[in-house]
Amino acid sequence: MSILGGGIFKGMAVTLRNFLGSYTNKKERLPTIDYSWRADGALPQGIGDYPKEKGEQLSDTTTVTEYSRNFPMLLHDGGEPMDTVRCVACQICERECPPQCIYIEKDYDENGKYIKRPAVFDIDVSVCMSCQICVEVCPFDAIVMNSQFELSTPDRFGGLLMRRDDLLKSNDYYHKIHPEEAAARDAKIAAEKAAKEAKKKAAAEKARAAAEKKATEAAKEDAK
Amino acid sequence: MSTAAAPNYELIQQDGLETNLLEVSMGPHHPSTHGVFRMDVKLDGETVVDLRPVFGYLHRNHEKLAENMSYLSSMPFTDRLDYFNSMTNNWAYALAAEKLIEVEVPERAEYLRVIMAELTRLVNHVTLIGFFINDLGALGTPLLYAFREREKILDLFEQASGARMMCNYFRFGGLRNDVPEGWLKRAGEVVDRFPYFLDEYEQLLCENEIILSRTQGVGNLPRELAISAGVTGPMLRASGVAYDLRKVDQYGIYDRFKFRVPYTEGDTGDCYDRFMIRVLEMRESIGILKQALAGISEGEIMGNAPRVFKPKPAESYGRIEGPKGELGFYLIADGTPKPYRYRVRPPSLINLTVLRDMCLGGKIADAVIILGSIDIVLGEVDR
Amino acid sequence: MNEEISFWILSAIAVLGALVAVRKRNLIHGVFALLVFFAGLSGLFLLLLAEFIAAVQVLVYIGAVGVLLLFAIMLTERVAGDDDRRMISRGWSWGLLAAAAVFVVLLLRPIQQLPSQDAAQPIKPSVEALGHKLINPYVVTLEVLALLLTAALIGAVTAAQGLRMPKEEDSPE
Amino acid sequence: MSFELLIDILIATVPLMLIFATVFAFTTWLERKALARIQNRIGPNKVGIPCTRIGLFGLGQPTADGIKMIFKENIVPTGADRLFHLLAPILALIPSMLVLCFLPLDFPWLNENSVKAFLLDGAVIFFFAITGLNTLAVFMAGWASRNKYSLLGGMRAVAQMISYEIPLVLSAVIVVMMVGSLDAAEIAGEQKGGNWFVFYPWGFAAFVIFFIAALAETNRSPFDLPEAESEIIAGYFTEYSGFKFALFFLAEYIAMFAISGLAVTLFLGGGDGPGLAVLPWLSVIWFLAKIFALIAVMIWLRGTLPRLRVDQLMGFAWKFMLPLSILNIFVAGFAWHAKQLDSQFIMVITWVISLAVLYGAASGLNQLNRGKVRPREYKYAE
Structure with missing residues (x-):
């Protein structure tokens, strides 16, 4: 050590540099306040002064990043939500949910016949830990993550229990908040559908061929 | 061994004034x-x-x-173990499960895993040092x-991954999703910028006389004690054992990267060693990150693994060099x-077990x- | 007139402090009451225009002796005594008698011999004069006192050294 | 009591109380703001004019804090000594306030009489005597709280304050020696025209020692052990809340002003500065500006340094500060006698020798005390 307390003076130089730098070089020194350094610029205006400046700037479709996830929502393909809802109430997500915050009841018509949609679909968002496992295990791409974060409520019980109708969101909305993910998912569904159709066609073909064969055989039998 | 570090207190009581021990529940x-x-600390004056x-x-x-x-x-629950390092926790668990179901991880996923793990190491070490200096009494500046x-x-x-801390990003056989466009470039920028910050950090801390005198010779952990207690990670390396699971x-693909493992020369480590080893490790991590960011190529990120599976009855142990030490998951299917x-x-x-001796x-x-300086996260200690 | 009012106020504080100090069973309370007494005394010195003595009174008695007493008390058992149980000694009347005797025998005559207020010359207070007095006529006393204090200091250091922890046999390099 | 004297006393004291209370509020804001900037934050910036969005750089923060403090619940722990718990913050505040009177501030509205009310012959020794009372207040608070952390903090505070009082006084003695007076105004007067004592080698050394000891006396970082948050929670005011806590806070800051004011008086020329010939009342501004400069350094140190350990703290006082300050007295005496010879050559020699002796002693003591503490080398395994 060359001078007395040299290390201390070095440290003081660093803090002085930071003190001055916080006025001159905001990008480097005040990254938590100055968001301009974020290359994607995904942060909406006004979020830096969040509770005071919200209003219209923070709409329902505010999203922080492409993959930002808060709580799940149920997708429907437009029109009357319950007619086009993708969920068939298979309850896989209910079983796989790690904190077990999903509750599903199947829907039955008046004859007691199971119609492929949920009668009750509750998510207790005070328990939900936004892990996205339900999204991944869903075979029907019916449940995806919403990025809405303004859910604070003075009601401890009802306010944080999201019912089926709160959870239902259209696919268009999904495209708005997570465009890339939604496009990929749509493509996947289309591909699956196409594959399924092809399979169905093939199966139908096969069945027809088999039926024809059978018919011919039966005819042969008859002929005998 | 445990008594070797502790001086004999009876001598103080012998010819001095009779004083009462003060029991403080910290x-x-x-x-x-x-x-x-x-x-639960028993104090003789200020001495533990x-x-x-x-x-x-x-x-x-x-x-x-x-x-x-x-x-x-x-x-997702592994995220909550050591909530500073969710990525590495994920990785250790994924390793254990991947051994059970035997899936291949695609190369891009492996690279991304390394990148995420090393970024996590940076996050952990940098905040740990901050907290450590905070414990020393600095007003939160570092x-x-x-x-x-x-x-x-x-x-x-x-x-x-969509979340800042509870990432839940790793999956058996790969990663949940690919990184968005331009992410690697941004990561490169952050990594390139990091050494400048480290320089500043070292300038602020590493020669400060108060830090030196507060940390050197304090909390000695002899090598034998460290090994026999099962201490791992930077703490073990600070006690003079160059043991790193990455080596x-x-x-994963750690054999492809060139990096060094810093360790202390002597056979005791003190708080200063533990602090410095972490600083040096961050520099190595930056080296790994640079190599990984240069070497990554396009490709699949998810191997052919089912979401929900029934593995054959077997045992597996997956372990990684987490930022805090050896993090292992033991599974019996x-x-x-x-x-x-x-x-x-x-x-x-396990690192905490030597607390009393130190x-x-x-x-x-x-x-x-x-x-x-032990670097604990209570989420992981208590589980 | 000002001086008189101040005198009575300060004396009251001093006497009250002394009384409380004697009667409190809680040692810490007692010490603080004693310090109040010292403070009153220091005020009285100030009233006599003996600034330096007043300052020294505060510095030494309140600052040093008070803290010393507190430290000593911290080493004793049962610091916070029972304040409800008043200290009533059986021989309190004898104590009163002794106090009266001390007053009559030792103090009465000097008080009577004090010059009347009109005759007293207003003194100009000066630290410098005190310094000269200390260095010129009383230099030997001062030196002896200084030596004594130094000896006490060295003794304290030695006593503290003796309590040091034994060095470890195999101190790690 | 004559009415004029009462008026004079009020004229002398009330502005002092008002000015320093205002300055206290401003300093808390300054400290928070400066620390925030040092730590790359913005600091208080919301509280300004009530019911508007005008932030005024957060200047309303001290007021808001004060209002909050006053209305917070006053909690006294069960089994605490209620009387002493109440008295301690008051006892802490009184000495700090009292010693402000001894600062040689030339307020333009003061007349001869009111000045005389406080300019005691032995102002400096009174200063030390009265600031010493702080120790008792801290001990009282620590003891009365019936909390182990408080007691530890109180004991730490007493040990620390007593230890550092010695180098503090010894470094002040040098100035007293040079001037030959304990009168603050006379000491400040001696340094008129840029002849500040800090510009002498012994003066500089004494100033540094004084400043370090002052940090310890006022429990500022890196000597804030009595209130070491990471070790003993908040030390002696762990159990204080609301207004009592605010009083402690106030006392601490006022003590900071007082001790900085003394440092300014002793070493930095008091109210001396350019422009005094034209506008005499500028001296008050200069005085306060110098106090603020010292406080800014204190804040800067607080933003940078971790704190010492308790044994190192005591060791530093007794093994470094005390020998150095005693040596400094000898150096100053030597220099004073050399000055009487009135020769340029001897003056230069004295300067060089004093510098060499002081620096050598300081670094020697530093080496001795630090032992094997050094930055280390580490090995790498491939």
């Missing part, structure tokens, strides 16, 4: 116990005569919960510089979708910084 709401941890760590305040039944749900479902840098890395995590196991036994080897807990004979202020 914690669970003490400001510097890093969570809900308690130390006896110390009993008490934990379990944050116990949440992690292992038992995991034994009652499918393999995938406990993945901690806030650390948070400033951590913020940039957490933003990267958020852009990739030993070479899990019994043919059902749920593990028969799920066990975590938490580095925080603290005895020190001052009460030393006990605080020794605890800080």
Whole structure:
């Protein structure tokens, strides 16, 4: 050590540099306040002064990043939500949910016949830990993550229990908040559908061929 | 061995005035116990005569919960073990499960895993040093510089995985999703910028006389004690053992990167060594990150693994060099979708076992910084 | 007139402090009451225009002796005594008698011999004069006192050294 | 009591109380703001004019804090000594306020009489005598709280304050020696025209020692052990809340002003500065500006340094500060005698020798005390 307390003076130089730098070089020194350094610029205006400046700037479709996830929502393909809802109430997500915050009841018509949609679909968002496992295990791409974060409520019980109708969101909305993910998912569904159709066609073909064969055989039998 | 570090207190009592020992229960709401941890300390004046760590305040039944749900479902719970390093926790668990179901991880996923793990190491070490200096009594300045840098890395995590801390990003056989466009470039920028920050950090801390005199010779951990107690990670390397699972196991693709393992020359480590080893490790991590960011190529990120599976009855142990030490997951499969036994080897807990040996004979202020230098996260200690 | 009012106020404080100091069983309370007494005394010195003595009174008695007493008390058992149980000694009347005797025998005559207020010359207070007095006529006394204090200091250091922890046999390099 | 004297006393004291209370509020804001900037934050910036969005750089923060403090619940622990718990913050505030009177501030509205009310012959020794009372207040608070952390903090505070009082006084003695007076105004007068004592080698050394000891006396970082948050929670005011806590806070800051004011008086020329010939009342501004400069350094140190350990703290006082300050007295005496010879050559020699002796002693003591503490080298395994 060359001078007395040299290390201390070095440290003081660093803090002085930071003190001055916080006025001159905001990008480097005040990254938590100055968001301009974020290359994607995904942060909406006004979020830096969040509770005071919200209003219209923070709409329902505010999203922080492409993959930002808060709580799940149920997708429907437009029109009357319950007619086009993708969920068939298979309850896989209910079983796989790690904190077990999903509750599903199947829907039955008046004859007691199971119609492929949920009668009750509750998510207790005070328990939900936004892990996205339900999204991944869903075979029907019916449940995806919403990025809405303004859910604070003075009601401890009802306010944080999201019912089926709160959870239902259209696919268009999904495209708005997570465009890339939604496009990929749509493509996947289309591909699956196409594959399924092809399979169905093939199966139908096969069945027809088999039926024809059978018919011919039966005819042969008859002929005998 | 434990008594070797502690001076003989009877001598003080012998010919001096008879004084009473002061029993102080530090914690669970003490400001510097890093969570809900308690130390029952017996003090002779300010000198620690006896110390009993008490934990379990944050116990949440992690292992038992995991034994009652499918393999995938406990993945998000591993985030909550060591909540600073969710990425590495994910990786260790994924390694263990991948051994059970034997899936191949695509190359891009392996690269991304390394990138995420090393970024996590940076996050962990930089904040740990901040907290450590905070325990030394600085008014949060180094901690806030650390948070400033951590913020940039957490933003990267958020852009990739959707969450800042509870990333839940790794999957058996790969990763949940690919990183968004331009992410690698941004990560490169952050990594390139990081050494400048480290220079500043070292300038602020490493030669400061107060830090030197507070940390050197405090909390000595002899090599034999460290080995026999099962201490791992930077703490073990600070005690003079160059043991790093990234070199030993070479899990993932760590054999492809050139990096060095810093360790202390002597056979005792003190708080200063533990602090410096972490600083040096960050530099190595930056080297790995640069190589990984240069070497990554396009490709698949998810191997051919089912979301929910029933592995054949088998055992597996997956371990990685986490930022805090060896993090291991031990799984026994019994043919059902749920593990028969799920066990975590938490580095925080095992490193904490030597706390008493290091603290005895020190001052009460030393006990605080020794605890800080161990680097524990109570989520992992108590599970 | 000002001086008189001040005198009575300060004397009252001093006497009250002394009384409380004697009667409190809680030792810490007692010490603080004693310090109040010292403070009153210091005020009285100030009233006599003996600034330096007043300052020294505060510095030494309140600052040093008070803290010393507190430290000593911290080493004793049962610091906070029972304040409800008043200290009533059986021989209190004898104590009163002794106090009266001391007053009559030792103090009465000097008080009577004090010059009347009109005759007293207003003194100009000066630290410098005190310094000269200390260095010129009383230099030997001062030196002896200084030596004594130094000896006490060295003794304290030695006593503290003796309590040092034994060095470890195999101190790690 | 004559009415004029009462008026004079009020004229002398009331502005002092008002000015320093205002300055206290401003300093808390300054400290928070400066620390925030050092730590790359913005600091208080919301509280300005009530009911509007005008922030005024957060200047309303001290007021808001004060209002909050007053209305917070006053909690006294069960089994605490209620009387002493109440008295301690008051006892802490009184000495700090009292010693402000001894600062040689030339307020333009003061007349001869009111000045005389406080300019005691032995102002400097009174200053030390009265600031010493702080120790008792801290001990009282620590003891009365019935909390182990408080007691530890109180004991730490007493040990620390007594230890550092010695180098503090010894470094002030040098100035007293040079001027030959304990009168603050006379000491300040001696340094008129830029002849500040800090510009002499012995003066500089004494100033540094004084400043370090002052940090310890006022419990500022890096000597804030009595209130070491990471070790003993908040030390002696762990159990204080609301207005009592605010009083402690106030006392601490006022003590900071007082001790900085003394440092300014002793070493930095008091109210001396350019422009005094034209506007005499500028001296008050200069005085306060110098106090603020010292306080800015204190804040800067607080933003940079961790704190010492308790044994190192005591060791530093007794093994470094005390020998150095005693040596400094000898150096100053030597220099004073050399000055009488009135020769340029001897003056230069004295300067060089004093510098060499002081620096050598300081670094020697530093080496002795630090032992094997050095930055280390580490090995790498491939």
